[in-house]
Amino acid sequence: MPERVLIYEDNDALRKSLEELLMLSDEFVVVSTARDCLSVEEDIRQLNPDVILMDIDMPGMTGIEAVKKIRVFNKKIFVIMLTVFEDNGHVFDAICAGASGYLLKKNVSEKLIPAIREVLTGGAPMSPVIAKMVISSMQKSSGKQYNFTVRENDILKLLCKGMSYKMIANETGLAFETIRSYIKNIYEKLQVHSATEAVSKAINEKLV
Amino acid sequence: MPERVLIYEDNDALRKSLEELLMLSDEFVVVSTARDCLSVEEDIRQLNPDVILMDIDMPGMTGIEAVKKIRVFNKKIFVIMLTVFEDNGHVFDAICAGASGYLLKKNVSEKLIPAIREVLTGGAPMSPVIAKMVISSMQKSSGKQYNFTVRENDILKLLCKGMSYKMIANETGLAFETIRSYIKNIYEKLQVHSATEAVSKAINEKLV
DNA sequence: ACGATAATACCCCAATCAGGGGGGTATTTA
DNA sequence: TAAATACCCCCCTGATTGGGGTATTATCGT
Incomplete structure (x- = not known):
């Protein structure tokens, strides 16, 4: 049974060629094509596709917004994004939104x-x-921008696990007041003024 | 000028075949091979390789530990990990440690x-x-496990930016006590008892 | 159209925790 | 020997947490 493919692409020529490319193979059947993805939810319910090819830049609703919308009610459909640029922000947004793959338009003919x-x-x-x-983006930020000492790093790690001063003192076997003075230094180095700020910064910058 | 490759692999047969495979091509020169990576730092300084092939499981020091060690003093050398299993934990550890790629041993002959x-x-x-x-691992956890309301989500987002109750109240235009009661509900739903715990959980589980 | 339920917005009290400001000693390292 | 690191203590204020509430809108199912 051929895999059901749904295509969203606002460029008429490209949309046509994607469709024709897939029609050449009996592995796939193009169930529908559209130049915008405004009715994506309805389309999916009616056409029940296995795979969606989704242009990133489209009028009305971007491909990224469409993926977000899809993932609210469907986690299984595969969505392959089509794009001209290997642009940092868009790629990450699309991946976080739930895209399954990322295809450059210039490679479409061989790679689709x-x-x-x-x-x-x-x-x-x-x-x-x-x-x-x-x-x-997954790799630790080389570590030493903030010049934490080993102990400071340990304690920041525990703070990032959500532990209170007391719990950290127990965990490390250090005195409560010692923890306090370490944390003061950590805040100084991180340029923050609260535990939540520190945890936020530490996790987002992958310091721990 | 051929690329300089350094090989760490404890299996003698595999190490030999990797070396022979690369020697067939004049693109590469194998500058050294070893059955453990205990002297990795010294090796790198002496041999100045462009690429390292690194087995994950080796006696003495694992390939992952070796990558961490390398990244402390060198961010540019490419390290390709070799492994038998597509094992979740190891893969992530290696990537976070700073590996550049991940090759399965069963595919070595065609893919190396x-x-x-x-x-x-x-x-x-x-x-x-x-x-x-x-x-x-980068995608948002489908969202609705904790059944946050829209407002709760807003406030959790602000909390995760490191804002205090007061700041959140100003930001949202709501009363301080309102923020407090929302945060109580958030803690209840997240099963936590402090802002740091909430922030930690929210960021790590990609709820925001 | 109806009540039930959920979401929103707000308030008080009491106890604990965290943050900013001081101070200090001992040991290791450069 | 000066600097860095690791460790500990006090005070005070303000912030956070946990426990109670109330009132107004939406939203939903029958």
Whole structure:
């Protein structure tokens, strides 16, 4: 049984060629195409696609907004984003919104069918540059911008687990007042004035 | 000029074949091989490799520990991890430690040289399954496990930015006591008892 | 159209916790 | 030997937490 593909792409020529490309293979059937994704929810309920090809820039609603909307009611449909640029912000937004893969338009002719096959078998197709961006975003920020001492780092780690001063004192075996003075130093180095700020900054900047 | 490759792999047969595979191509020169990575820091300073192939499981020091050690003094060398399993924990640990790519041993013969080329041109080679794991880990946890109301979500978001009750009250235009009662509800739903715990949980579970 | 339920917005009291300001000593390292 | 690190203590104010409430709108199912 062929996989059901739904296409959203506002460029008429590209939309046509995507459709034709897929029609050449009997693995796939294009259940519908559209130049905007305003009716995406309705479309999905009616057409029950397995895979959606979604342009990022479209009039009315962007592809990223559409993915968010889809994920509210459906976690299983695979959505492959199509884009011209390997643009940092858009890529991350789309991935966080729940995209399954990321295809550059310039590579569409060779990569489209392999990419669809890849998502269907549990993969996440993306260009090498995007893969690198994703990996980089997960890596610890080289660590030493704030010049924490070993102890300060330990205590920040415990603070980030949500522990109170008392609990940290118990956990480390240090005196309560010692913890307090370490935390004062940590705040000074992080340039913050509360535990929540410190935790927020530490986690978001991957300091721990 | 050929790229300088350094190999750490405790299995003698595999280490030999990796070396031989690379020697077949004049793109690469294997500057050294070792069955453990205890002297990795010294090796790097002496041999100045461009790329390191690093087994994950080795006696003495694991490949992951070795990557961490490398990243303390060198951020540029590419490290490709070699592993038998697409094991969740190890993969993430290695990526967070600073690995540049992830190669499954069963695919080494076809994928090794393309993978090295890929890291050298700014990519991040990894198997489809690993790519999928990485992507999944970045995506928002579907949202509604804790059944926050719109307001509760707003306020949790502000709390996660490190704001105090007062600041949140100013920001939202609501009364201080209103913020307090929302935060009580948030704590109840999250099953926590302090702002730091809430922020920690919210950020780590990508609720905001 | 009806009550039930949920969401929103607000208030008080009491006890504990955290944050900013001081102060200090001992040990290790450069 | 000066600097850095690790450790400890006091005071005071203001913030946070946990326990009670009340009132007004929406929203939903029958």
